[in-house]
Amino acid sequence: MQPFEAQPKGDEQLLAALLNGMEAGLCAFDREGVITHWNAEATRILGWTAEEAVGRRGFGGWAARAADARATQERLLSAMDTPGRQVHEFALLTKDGRRVLVRTQSAAVAGADGRPAGVYCAFSDVHAQIDLERSIALSESLFAGASWGVVLIDADLRPALANEQAARLLHCGRQALLGRPLGELLDHGVEELENALQHVLAEGVSPAGIEVWVSLRGDATDARYCWRSGFVLLGSPLGEEPVPLGVGWLFADVTAQKKLERQSTRIRFRYQQLHRADRAAAECESALEAAVLQLDFALAGFADHALVDLLDGAGRLVRIAASPEGEPRPGLPEVGPAIPVGYEPGHPVLQAVERLGTVRTSCGAAGGAAGDAAGGLEIPRSRADAWAAARRWPPGTVHGLTTVLRSRGRTVGALTFLRGSGRPLFDRADAAYAEDVAARVAMAVDLAGLAGDR
Template identity: 25%
Template sequence: MHDSTFHDALSDPVEPGTAAYATVDARGVLTSWSPGAQRLLGYTADEVRGRRGTDLLYTHADAARLVGRCQAEEATSLGSAVMRHRDGSRVEVGLWAHPLVPTAGELHWLIQAEGADAVRRRDLGRALLRGLFIESPFHIDVFDTQLRFVAQNARSLRGFANQAFGRTMREVAPAGALDMTAFEARQRQVLATGEALVATEVHSRDPDDPDRDRAWSETIVPLRSGSGEVIGLAHAVFEVTERVRARERLALVNDASSKIGSTLDVLRTAQELTDVAVPVFADHAYVNLLDPVFGGEEPVAGPVAESMPLRRAASSSVPGGPGNAVVSTGDVDLFTSGVGSLFTRALASREPVLLTGEEVLAELTAADPRRAALVREYGVHSWLLVPMSARGAALGAAVFVRFRGRQPFEADDVLLAQDFVARAAVSIDNARRYTRERTTALALQRSLLPQHLPVLGAVEAASRYLPATGHAVLGGQWFDVIPLSGARVALVVGDVAGQGLHSAVTMGRLRSTAVRTLADLDLSPDELLTHLDGQVDRLHDGQSEGASGGAAGTTCAYAAFDPISRRCVLARAGHPPPALVSADGRVEFLDLPGGPPLGLGGAPFESGEVTLTDGDLLVLYTDGLVESRGRSTETGLERLREVLSDPQLTSPSGLDDVCDVVTRRLLSDRTQDDVALLVARVRGLDSDRHVTWELASEPEVVGQARALATGKLAEWGLEDLEFITELVVSELVTNAIRYGKPPIHLRLIRDRSLICEVTDASSTSPHIRRAIETDEGGRGLYMVAQFVQLWGTRYHPRGKTIWAEQPLPEDLLAPPSDH
């Protein structure tokens, strides 16, 4: 057969990249030359036809090697070679030889050549495929559109059928290992949408250990044909069990940080510890405290006596768990004392004790047969005891139990338990010290609280402070009502962390100095708590060594009511939520962001906002009102809701009566904590008692502003205040035009004083200075300060407001409006 047969076949091929083809006969003579070969080496077909193929090789060594390898009558790789370009340059190529048998019977060879870049790309592609599908740490499956296996890599999963091809996952997976309905739903979703599902976290049961849960990261990618049609699915699955466990442990630590120690109550803190642990960490948990600690006394220094009893302080169980089946809260746990008991050994060594179910049974069978029977009944298989101590003194111990469908505690679990038990120990120790030192000087406590609440137009308030029953206490609870600029009013209730004299003194410093000073700066509630947090830190840092109590852990609720907008902005630091009693009798606990107690660090404080109507009651209180031994916070809040929902309180009754009813009904069985309560009835400022004008930022507007102000004064019958008001308006408006930014607003408020406010969009604050004789200006603010009763600046997100107050004549003082 003539060699044109091969030439015709290759004369116009479709060739990707730099692929080139040529044919040689049995003697090595070139018989055809493709366009791709011409692009690769520069020779035309006419220039090379009839020449020996080895003539195009750059070295004789390559020629000898290639001729020697091109002997077998089968396709073979000739490897890499260096060929000579028509311009004399070197061209690195990869060569493959394919035998061709024409009809005449003479053997020919089809030689395929690719440039070095193409060879490298092909090698990289093969390496990529091998790495992803064969050597990859991922388990990879390929499914068709009927969800049947068509390919798998070598990483098979334990418990799955070996012969999977042509079968679905439902047919090859172990029973109960996967949520097959959800799995197939994800597959069909990708088939329907053509969009990949990346890194979906799924869980399965370990076939070797049914109690062990395994986590996987699953990615499902659609496979498309050349036309773009989805013709299959590729799954890549990677085990992330350890990563998920680490994430869960971190979440538990964060949860413990935010929930343990929310109050300064020993039993409440112990309960918070067990509540955090169950069910995320354990199926059952309880806390035993040494008898002195349980009673709020100083723990015994040094080794704990083997006869020292431990009392049950708190316990939590999953539904159907043992609960308080053996020991009730407040009772002595007999299993904990005695020579050589587990608790005695743990408190002596300060090291955790981790036992299997069999080991626990061995300890209990002789010492406590009843509890041993419960261990068998519930199938306890892992038992962890963690001693609790603070400041070098033992406080008690926490026990965590797992049974039935939970895997045993591991080394990382022990470390985690030690972490949040240590956090709880600090909180319990603080609570214990608080309880012990609140036993003296009730008179000092009362002297540090407001003796009289101010009479204001926007708020009518009443308060109560009640010491713990049966004790002469010195505590850190406080309340206050603080007039603010612009007829606004601040309401504050706080609870200093600590006990005794130091706690009371700290309370006095915070209430009368820190809070009032910060309130005078017109800070927003969240900013005020942030500054107060820093002040508490400084008070705590400045505490002398060995001093009793401390400011860290102080809780506080702060509200600022604006009678013009009727908006109330509130923030709290580790404090119970305020209650709002609407004028129609509805009661709700305001859902405010719960910041951490002051001085403990943590997340920044945030404010919440609520719009009030005339006659609404705002109830602020310390946690002693709703918490007590044997009563949870949730129960106390519900009881407070019931009391405040009484129809008698929705009528315009006196606020002193409201305080009496609340304290009498909620605190009749109170035994332990002192209480501060503040009840305020709000009322807005009538629209005819305030006015706001927007002014142009032009010097000519100053005269217009004076005219507007004097006109309003005449309407209010305050002509005697015109001179000073004109001076104030002129100075404040002029300063806003010269040094501020538009928009500029002028507002007059007639409350229990006459208030003039000028607002602009600049945050630059004016300062009083004494002008010398040669100065042409600089005397305005100085004169304003001489004539007005008070003046100041408050900042807001859009700029600042400068305000000045003038006292009203006695016969014109506005009485509170009746609503």
């Protein structure tokens, strides 16, 4: 075992290593203001070596201007008579004559008798300190009041820190987020998000901002949200080589904006279809052919089937045109004798004719009325087929929209659009578009009656 005599020497070596390894300059003064310690960082900041500094009284004549030296020493030594740490800023001189503004923290050093035996002073370049404080302030402001959600993701792709906005967007408390896999928080879109995070960790290069459509785990409404996301690789500044600490994920909810963009795109496409249909219908040889052509253009991206029923002389509805079932192909007028369609009382087509308006309906909606009851539910195929058969619609239909056909101030029939389970409910914008199509179809079939084409 090592003798006790060697311990003090080992302690001194350890203390010297710790002092020289500090990231702040450090010097110590005895009660008379004589420098007793000077570490390597102090040498780096001011250029004066420990051999040149230790043993000097104060900074006068070498590390501070004569006009500043006395005030600087008095403020430093005053820490012996003041409890706690004192923070000051001084202008010191480097060995090559430059002035450096330093921020110091000084405190008394107690002797063996408990009385102040001197002062230690830790200091750093003010500009470096300000950069650090700005970085800390930026981090705190991002987590305190940023309008974007900010989440720090660790190397295991688990949230390590989150701000209030992120917690609101994820519908979860800040503490409840921490340490949970993203798959427990998100359902749809989680794979795309994890791939982006893994790319940042592996490549060290942040991808351009991406837009991810996500749904939240356990959300009964199954709502989809579009989050515009950016990523920043976090590396430790303390290692010799940057060590990835995780990824900063910044995101904002742009769902409303994306829905407006989609709606605008949809409206532009639909009315381009109407314009193209009008030009093509003008080249048709018969008005009935033009009516069917209008349906072919209207169905694109809008519905799966279309039906046209006209009122005969006895006020009964007869089928004159329908889009074919199965593979998409141009619709054809119905051929053969005009047999009335056997709609049951209360059928949406009869309601539209009676109300002179538009009726929306869906499988699962109460009473067959339009509503959101079937908007996000998985409807059994057998139930949907039975519902469609009762309304004399093709199998697989789950959403219907019927609007009246009017021309020259009178009702001439009804136009019905149908959607399968892979499409959403008809909404008000769909109803407005269907009414525009109906106006063109009504005019064409009325002209066909006048011309004797039907």
